[in-house]
Structures are given as structure tokens and as C-alpha cells.
Amino acid sequence: MLLELRDVVTRYGAVEALHGISLDVAEGEIVSLLGANGAGKSTTLKTISRILAPIAGEVRFDGASLDGLEPEDVVARGIAHVPEGRKIFPGLSVLDNLRLGATPRRANRATIERDVDEVLAIFPKLRSLGAKMGWTLSGGEQQMLAIARGLMAKPRLLLLDEPSLGLAPLVVKDVMETIVRIARDGTTVLLVEQNAHLALQIASRAYVLETGRVALSGDARQLLASEEMRRAYLGSAVRVEAGR
Ligand SMILES: Nc1ncnc2c1ncn2[C@@H]1O[C@H](COP(=O)(O)OP(=O)(O)OP(=O)(O)O)[C@@H](O)[C@H]1O
Ligand SMILES: [Mg+2]
Structure with a gap:
């Protein structure tokens, strides 16, 4: 296994947010971490990246x-974390945002420029935006930039926290297709999503968290078809509509 969590317990002060999470991610997989608001998805990613x-x-x-490792040691080991809410640098250009992603590697200038070029090949729309400042980008462009910056660390495992949040459906499709391409190119992905439908379409397996515990897990296709999953998670959008 590339990544293994065994009975992980994480607290915020006196509040225990994860009550013993176990999960596995094999090399080359896209694994999704699903669950409602407050279930512990982001906390799980933050615990992995320390x-x-x-x-x-x-x-x-x-x-x-x-x-015992510091977050920057974890990046050096090969794990890049793209946090919730994009967090790109608004006052820097697209290219400088990307260059900063390579900081933990202490690579030389020429190597960084070569890697910027390589990463931009995966994000054709970003290439034309190179000199633009971060704050001028659309939400979708910012999300792509955040993922691209994560890739600049040359990770073996990419942790993505709700990359589809707040994006228009067409842009979401673009982001999901990009994630599939990243995985095909050899980077393993652990994808946090609230949109279970979307995530299960691109993941091979998934874990569903409920208040800090794994409530359900398994093969993505089986979860998509499962009655328990449908009742508890996949039907939620319909319930919201009906309640209006
Ligand atoms: N900084 C914090 N201090 C105290 N409690 C926190 C903190 N961050 C999160 N929590 C609590 O930990 C639990 C898990 O939160 P977490 O952010 O991991 O959920 P999530 O699944 O990512 O939710 P969302 O879908 O809203 O992003 C929640 O009960 C939350 O209130
Ligand atoms: Mg979260």
C-alpha cells in the first residue's frame, strides 16, 4: 500500500474529530473520501499531511x-496537499504561484522552469494565463492553479480537498477530467468530495465518513449501486429540492 491509516485519532484541543480512521490507498488509484459537512474529511487530509x-x-x-514529521518533511516524502478553498497567492502571477509549489524540493531554477512547462501541459488553459495575477482568475482557473501548484512538488500522492466546490457544472467536469489525467500519468489521488455521484464516477474505491468514523467503504461502482449509499448520500440533492 502507498498510504495506510490505522485507527487514527485526531483532536482539536479537547474535541475529538477523528475517532479511529483506517483506510488504504494503493499506488495509481483514485480513492475518494466522502461524507457530509463536519464528517472529518478535511481533518483526515490534514492528519495525513501532518x-x-x-x-x-x-x-x-x-x-x-x-x-513526528513536520508538514514540509511530508511534502519531501512525496505527499502534496491542495487545501479546501484554493489558497493561491492573489498577488502573484500564475507562473510565480506554480514556481512556489516547487519550494520544498529545493530544485534549481532550470529544473523548476522545466517542471512548470511539464505541469502546464496538463492544464492548457493555465498556460495562456501565465502572467496574470492570481486574483484576476475565475474560480475554476484558481482551482486548476491550486492543483497545478500541488503537482509542482512532484508528489507520488496528491491530496485534494473539495476541488469542485463552488464551480459551475462544466468547470467541475473539466476539473474531474484533469484529475483522471493526473492519475493516469502516475500520481495517486486521494479526493475529498461532498458530491458523491461525481467522485464515485472517477474513483476506483471510496470511504464514507460519518462524524469521524468510516461508515461505509468499498468499490466505487458497488457504492454507486448500493441501497445504503443511495438512501444516505446519493439522494441528498433530491431531498433538498423536495424540501423547498
Ligand atoms: N479548527 C478547528 N477547531 C475545532 N474543531 C474543528 C476545527 N476544524 C474542524 N473542527 C471540527 O472537526 C469536525 C470535522 O471537521 P472537518 O473540517 O474535518 O469536516 P469536513 O468533513 O471536512 O467538513 P466540510 O465538508 O464542511 O469541509 C467537525 O465537527 C468540525 O466542527
Ligand atoms: Mg472539509
Whole structure:
């Protein structure tokens, strides 16, 4: 397994947010982490990238424990985390945002420029925006830039936190297709999504979190077809409409 979580418990002060999460991600997979608001999806990603340190359990990457590492050590090991809400630098150009993504690697200038070019090949729309400032980009462009910047760390595992949030359906489709392409190019992806339908279409497997625990997990196709999944998660959009 590329990534293994075993009985991971994470707290915010006195509040326990993860009550013992176990999950696996194999090399080359797209695995999705689903669940409602507050279920613990972002906390799980933050625990993997060690923005938060778990109080119990273990996170292993490529066979080695991440115990005691700083977030920048985790990036150096090959895990890039694209957080919720994009967090690009608004006062920097697209190209400078990308260059900053390579900082943890301490690569030389020529290598960074070559990698910028390589990453832009995956994001054709970003290439034409190179000199534009971050704040002038549309929501979809900012999301693409955030993912592209994550790739500049040359990760083996990319953690994506709700990349579709707030984007128009056509843009969401574009983002999802890009994620599939990234995985095909050899980067493993752990994708957090509230839109279960969308995520299950591109993931091979998924874990559904409920209040800090894994409530359901399995093959994406089986989850899409499962009655339990449909009742609890896939039908939610319909319920919202009906309630209006
Ligand atoms: N900084 C924080 N301090 C205290 N509690 C927090 C903090 N961040 C999150 N929590 C709590 O931890 C739990 C899990 O939150 P988390 O952000 O991981 O959920 P999520 O599944 O990512 O939700 P969303 O879909 O809204 O992003 C929630 O009960 C939340 O209130
Ligand atoms: Mg979240």
C-alpha cells in the first residue's frame, strides 16, 4: 500500500474529530473520501499531511511511518496537499504561484522552469494565463492553479480537498477530467468530495465518513449501486429540492 491509516485519532484541543480512521490507498488509484459537512474529511487530509498530529494510531506512507514529521518533511516524502478553498497567492502571477509549489524540493531554477512547462501541459488553459495575477482568475482557473501548484512538488500522492466546490457544472467536469489525467500519468489521488455521484464516477474505491468514523467503504461502482449509499448520500440533492 502507498498510504495506510490505522485507527487514527485526531483532536482539536479537547474535541475529538477523528475517532479511529483506517483506510488504504494503493499506488495509481483514485480513492475518494466522502461524507457530509463536519464528517472529518478535511481533518483526515490534514492528519495525513501532518498539519495536525494524531494522538493515536498511525499513518504510513510507502511503508514508513510519518510519526513526528513536520508538514514540509511530508511534502519531501512525496505527499502534496491542495487545501479546501484554493489558497493561491492573489498577488502573484500564475507562473510565480506554480514556481512556489516547487519550494520544498529545493530544485534549481532550470529544473523548476522545466517542471512548470511539464505541469502546464496538463492544464492548457493555465498556460495562456501565465502572467496574470492570481486574483484576476475565475474560480475554476484558481482551482486548476491550486492543483497545478500541488503537482509542482512532484508528489507520488496528491491530496485534494473539495476541488469542485463552488464551480459551475462544466468547470467541475473539466476539473474531474484533469484529475483522471493526473492519475493516469502516475500520481495517486486521494479526493475529498461532498458530491458523491461525481467522485464515485472517477474513483476506483471510496470511504464514507460519518462524524469521524468510516461508515461505509468499498468499490466505487458497488457504492454507486448500493441501497445504503443511495438512501444516505446519493439522494441528498433530491431531498433538498423536495424540501423547498
Ligand atoms: N479548527 C478547528 N477547531 C475545532 N474543531 C474543528 C476545527 N476544524 C474542524 N473542527 C471540527 O472537526 C469536525 C470535522 O471537521 P472537518 O473540517 O474535518 O469536516 P469536513 O468533513 O471536512 O467538513 P466540510 O465538508 O464542511 O469541509 C467537525 O465537527 C468540525 O466542527
Ligand atoms: Mg472539509
